Amino acid sequence: MTGGVNGTIVERTCAISVDLDEIPNYGAIHGVQLCDVDEHAVYDRGLPRLEAWARQSDVPLTLFAVGSDLKRPAAAEGLSRMATAGHEIANHSFDHFYDLTRRSPSEMHEQVAKANEAIAQATGAPPVGFRAPGYVTTDALYEVLDEVGVRYSSSVFPCPWYYAPKAALIGLKALRGRPSRSLIDDPRVLSAPAEPYRIGKPYYRRGTGVLELPMAVTPWLRLPVIGTSLVAGGPAGAEWLVRRLIGRKFINLELHGIDVLDASDELGALGRHQPDLRIPASRKLQVLDRVVYTLREAGYSFRTLAEAAQRLGDDDVSP
């Protein structure tokens, strides 16, 4: 808690979420066939690392799980263990189709509902939150979320620095005959609010629909403040980035499971396409330590996204 204006108390909240996209998804993004890699490295190597880090740091995580990964008992057990430890498990669709938003409403519905079922089966509780694969959303997808009863979405990433290179990369890969399965969003998503809002129509405008918790970008320049940029910046660069966010009521930091893996994790050729795998996992965890330390010093407490959504929803996310 920190003192606000006129003696009111404003709580500063930060949520750290981790998308558990498994290794074959990265092959799909880069348009390459991966052989001789540990296809389960995110669940089997990354998750225990995240579990130990979260326990030491006393940070509750929100884990976005892909439903079909939970067919593997070791993955379902890992997730169940995290839920028991107090972490939130949320929905990252059933198959992580990069073209989810181009499919029919009934298929989108099935992807969201089936992931809810798979997660409920693994953890004993149905999830309340959803994140779209590849940050790509549409009005039709939000309608589906509403139908399924999703309480919050955290799918909007209003970051031009992410958008422009992604568009360039997809074009380049297509030219080289290795089409990426990744999709780009409607560029108008860049005009979406950077703070939590209820979606309107179109979804990048404010309205009265599903509560959306966009991923963190800095004010003005809208630099991305996500695992990739934090890790690339090292502890000092990460601290500089998160300091740009201090003062906001809510900070939504998004990581990926691969952010706590490195070249020693049997990822073979993926290292050529994901240069951040050259950074040792221990160094990446030091970056996270610095982020948590910096934000705690500034009065932030760490919560799951569901807890943050509850509070923000109660406040009715007044702009």
Ligand SMILES: [Zn+2]
């Ligand atoms: Zn994903």
